[in-house]
Amino acid sequence: MELVIGRIAKSHGIKGEVVVDVRTDEPDDRFAVGTVIHGRKPRVTTDTAPYTVEAAREHSGRLLLRLEGIGTREAADALRGTLFVIESDDLEPSDDPDEFYDHELEGLTVRLVDGDTVGTVREVLHSAAGELLSIRPADGSRTELLVPFVAAIVTSVSLADKTVTIDPPEGLLDPE
Template identity: 40%
Template sequence: MTPDHGAVVARIGKPHALRGEVTVQLHTDDPERRLVPGAVFATVAEPGSGVPRELTLATARVHRGIWLLGFEGIPDRTGAESLRGTRLVLPEDAEDDEEGWYEQDLAGLQAIAPDGSVVGEVVGLDLGAAQDRLRVLRPDGKEALVPLVAQIVPDVDLEAGVVVVDAPPGLLDLDSLED
């Protein structure tokens, strides 16, 4: 198994202060459970960057609404800078059903409204800074971005091959992407 087949938990941003901490963009709905000291993450980084294949979390805290992480073996700002852009990944066997889904699991699912009407087909997943978004191909041939949050996507049923999209009025038209 390669690290890019696991679930992305976070993407490392810029260093914070001098002791090796970094900011992160979260890609998990449950950072308090995933980002605990001692957790080991596989890494996905640019080839030749020197980033270790795994990082062990030493510290995790929230400062002014931003998650700051420190890793074993990264003692200073220079080391932290070398991690910029690295994705922290959980192996597939460490993932559970409530944490999230893999893009390959979501692609091809039929997107339906709560009343059962067809919204479109899921064609991909965009990882975002604030939240991930489903890429939904609408019946008119345009793509819409749907925030993958419980309020808008209350149910994903892989066995039935459907995802329920309870979009507020205008969301699917507002987020339509031109082909």
């Protein structure tokens, strides 16, 4: 399974640098100078192309990369939207029992503490305010429910049972 570790948001400057929205907990390792990363255009193809990181630096809270062979603003602009991906088989298992990779949560059944089924985790969304579980409701009444992935609401995750148990505050799961 392919996992996204970053996305090129835009070009930066005139020498081909790109701004990367990081989607990994290990950006220093994943985007280290000399590392070959694989990128693909979203929704266009599943084929990936290799890119070698020539330089990496932080700028205003964002990651800037210079990739080998990308030396102009135009070349960098052409990469906008490119997703950097890795294979899930390449990941080391987490030592922390309360830490999960996004792909481990996607597809799990979400239940309330009383056992009622809420739906299925579609994806994990990363925002400035924290992680959210995007849930496809079991009754099909809405396209998506968003539940903050915090200990006060997500009471347990069982990969073995393929379930996430939540105890949401009143109104969180109610439509508008």
